[in-house]
Amino acid sequence: MKRFVLYIILGIFPVLLSGQEYLTATAGNPVVESRSGEVSYKSYFLRYAAVKLPFFDNFSEITVYPDSSRWIDNEAYINADYPYYPVDYGVATLDVVDAYGRVYENASPFTFVADHLTSKPIRLDVLYDDNGDSVKALTPADSVHLSFYYQPQGRGDMPLNTDSLVLEFGYYPYDTIIDSIFGLDTTIVLKKDYDTVFSHFDSVWVYGYEYDMSAYGGEYYPPNVILLPPLGCDDLEYVLQDTFFITDSLLIPCDSVFVLDSDWELVWTAKGDTLTDFLEENDTYFKHVRIPITDEKWFRDDFQFRFVTYSTISSINSWQSNTDHWHLDRVRLDANRYIGDEYVREISFPEDMPSLVNEYTAITARQYLGNVYDLKKDEFPVYINNLDSVDHSLTYDYYVEKPDGTVSEVFDIDPINESMVPYFQQDVETFMPFTTAPIKGAFTSVQKNQVYTVHHFARDPEMPDAADTIISYQEFSDYLAYDDGTAEAGYGLAPAQAKLAVKFRSEVKDTLWGIRLYFNKTFANNNNRLFSVVVWNDNGGIPGDTLLFDDNIRPQFTEGLNHFYDLPFYRYVILGRQNFFVGWEQNTNNNLNIGFDRNTNSRSKNFFNVEGKWVNSSFEGSIMIRPLIGTPQVEYDNQAENKNQNKNLVIRPNPPLQQHEVYIDLPGGYNDPKLMELLTLKVSDLTGRVLYSGPYTNRISTAGFQYGLYIVTLFDEAFDRRYSAKLIIVK
Numbered sequence: 001m002k003r004f005v006l007y008i009i010l011g012i013f014p015v016l017l018s019g020q021e022y023l024t025a026t027a028g029n030p031v032v033e034s035r036s037g038e039v040s041y042k043s044y045f046l047r048y049a050a051v052k053l054p055f056f057d058n059f060s061e062i063t064v065y066p067d068s069s070r071w072i073d074n075e076a077y078i079n080a081d082y083p084y085y086p087v088d089y090g091v092a093t094l095d096v097v098d099a100y101g102r103v104y105e106n107a108s109p110f111t112f113v114a115d116h117l118t119s120k121p122i123r124l125d126v127l128y129d130d131n132g133d134s135v136k137a138l139t140p141a142d143s144v145h146l147s148f149y150y151q152p153q154g155r156g157d158m159p160l161n162t163d164s165l166v167l168e169f170g171y172y173p174y175d176t177i178i179d180s181i182f183g184l185d186t187t188i189v190l191k192k193d194y195d196t197v198f199s200h201f202d203s204v205w206v207y208g209y210e211y212d213m214s215a216y217g218g219e220y221y222p223p224n225v226i227l228l229p230p231l232g233c234d235d236l237e238y239v240l241q242d243t244f245f246i247t248d249s250l251l252i253p254c255d256s257v258f259v260l261d262s263d264w265e266l267v268w269t270a271k272g273d274t275l276t277d278f279l280e281e282n283d284t285y286f287k288h289v290r291i292p293i294t295d296e297k298w299f300r301d302d303f304q305f306r307f308v309t310y311s312t313i314s315s316i317n318s319w320q321s322n323t324d325h326w327h328l329d330r331v332r333l334d335a336n337r338y339i340g341d342e343y344v345r346e347i348s349f350p351e352d353m354p355s356l357v358n359e360y361t362a363i364t365a366r367q368y369l370g371n372v373y374d375l376k377k378d379e380f381p382v383y384i385n386n387l388d389s390v391d392h393s394l395t396y397d398y399y400v401e402k403p404d405g406t407v408s409e410v411f412d413i414d415p416i417n418e419s420m421v422p423y424f425q426q427d428v429e430t431f432m433p434f435t436t437a438p439i440k441g442a443f444t445s446v447q448k449n450q451v452y453t454v455h456h457f458a459r460d461p462e463m464p465d466a467a468d469t470i471i472s473y474q475e476f477s478d479y480l481a482y483d484d485g486t487a488e489a490g491y492g493l494a495p496a497q498a499k500l501a502v503k504f505r506s507e508v509k510d511t512l513w514g515i516r517l518y519f520n521k522t523f524a525n526n527n528n529r530l531f532s533v534v535v536w537n538d539n540g541g542i543p544g545d546t547l548l549f550d551d552n553i554r555p556q557f558t559e560g561l562n563h564f565y566d567l568p569f570y571r572y573v574i575l576g577r578q579n580f581f582v583g584w585e586q587n588t589n590n591n592l593n594i595g596f597d598r599n600t601n602s603r604s605k606n607f608f609n610v611e612g613k614w615v616n617s618s619f620e621g622s623i624m625i626r627p628l629i630g631t632p633q634v635e636y637d638n639q640a641e642n643k644n645q646n647k648n649l650v651i652r653p654n655p656p657l658q659q660h661e662v663y664i665d666l667p668g669g670y671n672d673p674k675l676m677e678l679l680t681l682k683v684s685d686l687t688g689r690v691l692y693s694g695p696y697t698n699r700i701s702t703a704g705f706q707y708g709l710y711i712v713t714l715f716d717e718a719f720d721r722r723y724s725a726k727l728i729i730v731k
Contacts, residue, residue, distance in 0.1 A: 050301055050302060051121070052122075052128050052132075053122065053124075053128070054333065054335075055122055055333040056331070056334070057070050057092075058087075058088055058331075059078050059091050059328075059329065060090045061078070061090065062080055063078050064077065065099070066078060071119060073117065075094070075115040075117065076092040076117040077092070077094075077097075079091065080351070081486045081599060082156045082488055083154040083155070083286075085286075085431065086149075086329050086350050087149050087329045087423060089349055091151075093328075094114070094165065094325070094327075095156065095311075095325050096309075096324055103313065107313045108312070109313060111310050112310070113309075114308075115308070116308050117307040119304050119305050119306065121171075121301070121303065122302075122303045122305075122333065124144065124299045137299075139299060140299070142335045143292070143336055143337050144333070144337070145293065145333070145337040146167075146291045147290040147291070147331075147332050147342060148331040149286040149329040150165065150287055150326060150329075151275070151278065152272060152274070152278050153273070154275060155488040155598035156325030156489065157324060157325050158273070159325070161271050163312060164270060164310045166268065166269040166270075166310065167266075167268040167291070167307055168267060168305065168306050169298055169304070170263045170264035171300055171302045206228060206252060208245055220244040225238065226238055238252050267291060283428055283429075284427065284428065285428065286327075290339075311323060311324040330342075343387065343388055343422070344388065345387075345388050345465060346388070347385065347394060347460065347467065348384070348385045349385075350383055351383050352484070353472035354380045354472075355377070356380070356443075357376070357443075358377045359602070360480060361485075362475040362481040363477075364478055365450070366508060366510060366629075368443060369444070370507030372443075376439065376442045378439060379437060379439060382396055382433055382456070384434035384458050386422050390422065391420060391421050392463070393462070394418060394420045394459065395415045395458070395459055396415065396435055396437065396457065397457055398455060399411065399412065401452065401453040410440065410442070410444075411440060411441035413438055416435045418434060418435050420434055434458075448476065448477075449476065449477055451473055451475050452473070453472075454471065454472045456469060457469050478628060478629065479626040479627060479629065480504050482502075483626075484599050485564075487518060487520055488596065488621075489621065491596040491619070491623050493592075493608055494610070496587055497587075497610075498585070498610045499543075499583060500583040500584050500586075500607070501543045501581040501614070502581065502605055503538075503579060503580075504582065504627055505580070506577060506578055509576050509577070510630065511574060512582075512627055513629075513630075514566055514627075514628040515533065515567050515626060515627055516565070516626035517556075517565060517625055518563050518565075519594050520593045530553065530715075531584045531585065531586045533548070533549075533567065533584050534546060534582075534584060534585055535569075535582050536582075537580055537581075538580060543609075548569055550570055564626065568628075582627050583607075583625065587722075595623075596619070596621050597621055597624060598621045601621060601622065602621070603618075605622075606619070649664070649666075649712065649714055649723040649725040650665035650725070651664060651725050655728045660701055661701055662699070662700060662702060663698055666679075666698075666714070679714060679716055680693070680696060680715045681694065681700075681714055681715075683711070684711050685709075685711075702729060705729045707730060709727070710726070710727040710729065711724055712726075
């Protein structure tokens with residue numbers, strides 16, 4: 001538990017509850033990673049063409065990266081998944097992952113500079129008319145204001161009070177003469193001499209297995225000193241702040257790194273905060289900030305502004321993830337502004353629409369048709385924001401488009417007419433949906449692998465320009481899903497042997513042949529740890545008997561917009577009309593960091609067991625595990641044979657003779673007694689029941705074993721290796 005103490009002292013911790021259930025931020029951004037091939041970093045030595053006023057972006061086009069016609073960097077994430085009830089659809093999210101969707105290489109438990117959102121140079125020297133003709137020179141008397149809305153955390157990770165979001169004003173620091181059409185030969189002219197400023201700490205990784213801890217029971221205690229790699233830091237010794245185990249890795253900050261200063265000046269800052277405290281302090285989901293530009297030095301032809309985040313990450317490896325989320329909306333810079341000009345005659349769907357199926361975002365056609373009555377949702381909430389300063393009478397309706405492109409009339413509803421108060425007049429307590437829309441129809445003719453498109457419309461009949469539309473999808477595939485496919489956080493457990501289970505229901509007899517998983521990537525892949533997949537039946541609403549136990553599994557990480565991967569079982573499970581649970585038992589103390597969707601809430605289905613008792617999760621959201629149901633997609637006999645064959649671990653005699661005793665011969669390379677002390681051995685039957693678990697011994701008794709097949713597993717804790725072999729008991 002001392003490792004948790006360090007975590008709390010540093011102030012970089014997931015939400016901790018009794019029983020070691022953790023919710024952390026995601027470890028990277030897979031959506032950005034999948035688009036990272038599109039990143040083309042523009043050198044800061046090239047001069048960008050200045051844009052004219054007005055400058056405005058509400059991030060409503062979900063393009064992943066910022067609009068390159070307004071912004072010069074690609075670090076902010078344009079999305080609609082992370083914010084809570086934004087002003088309108090889409091925000092720019094700043095966090096600790098770079099333009100390639102990976103945690104910054106300079107990330108550390110000490111404050112470092114993370115994301116930037118930097119404007120192009122802007123003409124603040126001249127005011128132009130709608131035709132692009134210059135009208136007059138701009139001065140501080142022209143009421144030039146920069147405004148924006150912001151929210152900390154949202155559905156992501158809370159920035160700590162040592163973290164911050166800052167706004168800086170500046171101007172373009174370089175003049176460039178381009179000598180070729182492609183800018184390959186350039187002459188760079190600095191406008192001034194530059195000082196240096198602190199950027200980040202250089203760091204070095206050290207690993208427990210590199211140290212001889214045999215005399216200390218496999219662990220060092222503070223204030224012991226460990227030696228550092230000679231090429232890593234100027235200092236060659238580090239005083240431990242917490243217990244250091246042989247299985248641990250530790251990122252140790254070393255030298256301070258400085259970079260050239262630029263022409264940026266701090267004009268506004270917000271300290272990190274939880275969303276709960278932010279809502280209590282401001283009584284609104286997004287806070288409006290307006291900054292008048294009054295200093296004459298900014299009225300020039302290359303004015304810029306930028307948002308910057310100062311962040312920290314955990315010191316514990318398996319929680320070193322994407323943290324400190326900030327969300328920006330409706331960034332506007334213009335002249336002749338006045339108090340109240342943020343009100344506009346617009347209406348907006350601020351959030352994605354929910355599923356039309358009860359509980360599930362996706363389901364198989366067979367399962368849905370097995371119980372249409374219970375799976376058909378009766379109604380759903382509709383959120384609409386009125387961005388004007390006065391009430392509007394709005395009309396909402398929707399229609400369902402079949403996979404063949406025709407409209408499904410069974411879903412037709414009468415348009416809903418309601419009065420909508422302005423978004424800015426609603427406080428947190430009174431904020432509510434515009435309406436609750438009925439669902440009159442059902443997908444009674446649905447077939448496998450079909451997707452229905454749902455079109456939603458909102459408008460003011462008296463004002464045609466005040467209208468919005470949004471599309472949602474209803475999927476019928478080969479799996480069950482509570483989540484919407486995006487991970488705003490990561491879910492994890494500790495210690496070893498902790499169990500996770502998610503409850504599902506089969507409405508008809510069917511075949512469970514695998515699961516679809518999404519694991520968050522962590523810094524240096526520290527959650528790449530072995531675990532066992534388990535399927536349980538229902539025992540009064542909690543997991544009961546084991547239906548399947550599949551050992552020696554590791555998280556896998558995929559690229560692309562669909563970031564799940566399929567894990568087929570070594571044998572399938574026949575389901576009836578029943579509840580069942582899928583999940584895992586983990587083999588190490590490390591958090592596996594599975595994706596956690598905060599936009600859908602299936603908390604009542606999520607269970608964990610760390611002390612011999614199943615407990616319902618305390619976190620609202622959906623764990624990203626999806627049972628694969630229907631026709632198996634694998635050849636089970638071949639897969640089971642390949643999976644369990646392992647000639648590196650030898651059991652003899654096998655089957656055992658009359659003396660009911662077998663010997664366990666280690667793989668090659670384990671002649672060193674120090675290494676053998678770190679081995680553990682486990683014997684389990686095919687239901688997952690453990691008959692022996694403890695330190696490695698070269699001889700075990702099988703006197704109490706029933707006839708059948710058993711799995712013997714050898715785990716090397718130091719190097720995270722695992723070997724297994726079959727043990728057969730016969731008459």
